[in-house]
Amino acid sequence: MSPEPTSLLQGTLDLLILKSLIAGEMHGLGISRRIQQITSGTFVVKPGSLFPALHRMEEEGWISSFWGESENNRRAKYYRLSKAGLKQLEIETKRWSRISWAIDQALEVS
């Protein structure tokens, strides 16, 4: 099955979530903070975008979830990357490189 075409922004969010999960399993807030960190604060993902994306990606089979204990002993839902997610990360990365290269090219034309 070929991956469904995703809109630019949604694709970007997916890419960022997948990328942040490379570091290991994380709960929602962790992912959100991680994205903030790796993009040097450029992207602040609101829960209203984050959770729908997480649930959608889980249904796609790219990530899986389980309940665990948070750092200060709270019950929290953790997400981890699946095999399919790893593959999806590769696809999204390539796609993004192509887009960013193309945009760069476009901007260089004076």
Place this chain on the structure above:
Amino acid sequence: MPLLVKARSFLRNLFLSRRVEADLDQEVHAHLEMLIAENIRAGMQPREAQRAARIELGGVEQVKEQVRDSRTGAFLDSLLQDLRFALRQLHRSPGFALTAVLILALGIAANVIVFGVLQALVLRQLDVPHADRVMTLQPKDGGPFVSNPEMRDVRDDNTMFSAIAAYEFQDFGLEANGVTRPVWGCAVSGQYFEVVGIKPFLGRLLERADDDHPGASEAAVISWSAWQSDFGADPNVVGTAVRINKHPYTIVGVTPEGFHGTEKIAQLDIFVPTANEASLDGFSWLESRSYRNLFSVVRMKDGVTMPQVQAELNTITARIARQYPKEEEGLALKLARPGLIGDFIGGPARGFLAGVMGLAGIVLLAACANLGSLFAARTADRTREIAIRMAIGSSRWRILRQLLVEAFVISILGGACASGLAWMALTGLASWHPPTRYPLKFLVVSPQPSLILMAFLISVLAAVLFGAMPLRQIFKTDPNDAIKSGGILSPAGRRWALRDVLLAAQIALCCVTVTAAFVSLRGLGKALTMDLGFNPKNALLTQFDLSQAAYTGDAADHFQRQLLERTSQIPGVEIAGYANTTPLSGDTSVAAVFSQQSADFRPSSKAFDMYFFDVSPGYLAASGTPLLAGRDVSFTDTAKTPPVAIVNQEFARRLFHSEHAVGRYFKNGDGVSIQIAGIVADGKYFTFSEDPEAAAFFPISQKANTSTALIVRTRRDTADMVAAIREVLRDLDRAVPIRDLGPWNNQLALTFFPIQVATVALGIFGAFGLLLSIAGTFGLASYTVSKRLRELSIRVALGAQAKQILSAALGRMLILLASGSVVGLLLGVAASRLLSAIVYQATAQDPLVLAAVALTLLLTGSLSVAGPVRRVLHANPATLLREQ
């Protein structure tokens, strides 16, 4: 496997929705908690921390809703929501829901019933193997009858048919277990069951050898239902000896269940070979080319096409016509679909059913227009709700979908009720026995499961039709305006709204059905009061065939005279007489008339055709046929005296161009000169819608006939007289099976049957149309009035007169009603031309019909606006204005 994962999450979302919801709730709350904890760690006060966390989260419910929308199967989920919402809406306005469901149920049921009949009688093939190869042959013009030699010639000369058969309906006296009963059956030629291609349920079917020559076999086959009812489902019935018309026969087999011959609406219970006709009928027609009494049915070989068959038929009939110019001149046969005696009944039946199907469609359209305007009005009332939903982010599509779901719910409920109604109606029709001595049965229309599918499809179609009416309203809604203006989307009374147009259209459509109903009602009225040329009132008709008790020639004549003598002596009998058959009985015979000068007796040189009857002295008086000149027949007219006849006025006019014909002569097809002894008034002989036809009455004493129709004109109570006549017959010979005994009018019922069916069917549609237009007019009038009551009250308060108020409130309703009615009346006039095939003198240009339709519409129109008008006139401005 992403697909598998998706399917799993879909099912999980669908069936474990509560767990999924709880999970989501926990997750979002946990997230909030963590946000608060994070803020506190960053040094905020708990209250401050909580507030900041909530702001970052953006609302627990909103997040949850966004997650729900992104889930697999979100569409289905929201559809279920819509469904629940629709049910709640309908529950909230049960009056509206009930009306809508009822209107739709009736509209859909009408369509399903008509379609069920259409499918059974016209669309579905005969229930025999490879029915597409089975056809009938019938003369290109005229009735469906062929003669035995004609069929024999086609059988021997053709290369296209794998089997070809002829058959005749007959009423037999069947004697089994010591009881003689009249049973309808079929004399069939040798290949009949090869054409049909069915396998026997028990024993064997009739074969070629059975029909080889007269007396070749005494085999009879009975139908499954006769086996059930008359032979107690006896498994050893094969080999049972019975007597048919007093002749010994042996039952050799039983047909499979559901087989009743090859006519769809006839139920035949016994099958015997045609070869034995002479013994069964009392005379032989097997070799007569001019005695055309048979229907035919053929099976085409695989691979041959209709044009090929027709071409070969043309060659064969041309040869027959050359070989036997006297009887067969102009013979031409065509292929016709089997099941309804070829095109003879099939043609008119197909036309009528197609017309009724059209009316049913019109009724459904009217119902949809009705519901559409109701829906549009409701949508207008809900403008504010819709605007609010749009303002908080609902898409127009989502709102439209919600309305469509509501329409579907109503429609499906209506369709379900309609299925039930149609099922009952068709079951009733299937078990109904029309009031006739013929074996008519509509078993074939028994409801099929496919009917439910049909009802469902129509429901969906209807839902889309009326559910999409508010489409424009929704797409034009501007939330800003709608909320500001207090929810009046298209203020009633300011411009023409869609619902106004729908109302006019609906009234026009209903008007068509009302016109059709009145036209057929008027036709029936005319038919019932028409001068038939005889008077069936106060007359009893007794019918039997003496050949069924093995009488022939002189013995039959003797029996009939004795019967006449004995019945004439019954107290209360004014006069009695008998004939071989009576007018409008369905089995009248036709013969060619030649002028006295004619020496050439080929069909082409005949003067005209006449209906003829063999009658006894007294028959004319007993039947109420006025004798205008000359004398009645007499028992002194015998085979030894010169042949005489009594003819009707039309006969005299056609032959002599004058009604002074007594004493003059004509010739029959055998060249025999016949003197005219009397003149009777014209009448109806074959159908009551026929043009004046020539007819002749011959003395039955000059040519004995076993077929007997005794007419007794009486002053006494019918039941007593029936018993007295039965007693006389029993006394004369117990073995004569009486086919019919009762008021003559009852037996004319078959003649009036088609127009009665038409009138009932069209009457129902007319009534339904009226009901719809009342509902529609009333609905819209009340709606308009309720919307404008406040405004109207102000007018009243300012001193407006009742007339002004009425014209302001309902003026446009009247314009709609009037224009709709005029258009409908014109359409109705155009459509009722189609009715002329069945209905006697069907025309909508009849001033009485036009007046009746106009009056009915006026009446129903005023009836349906009466309520709203009262409400306007009795409105108390003071209370009303205070209330709002």
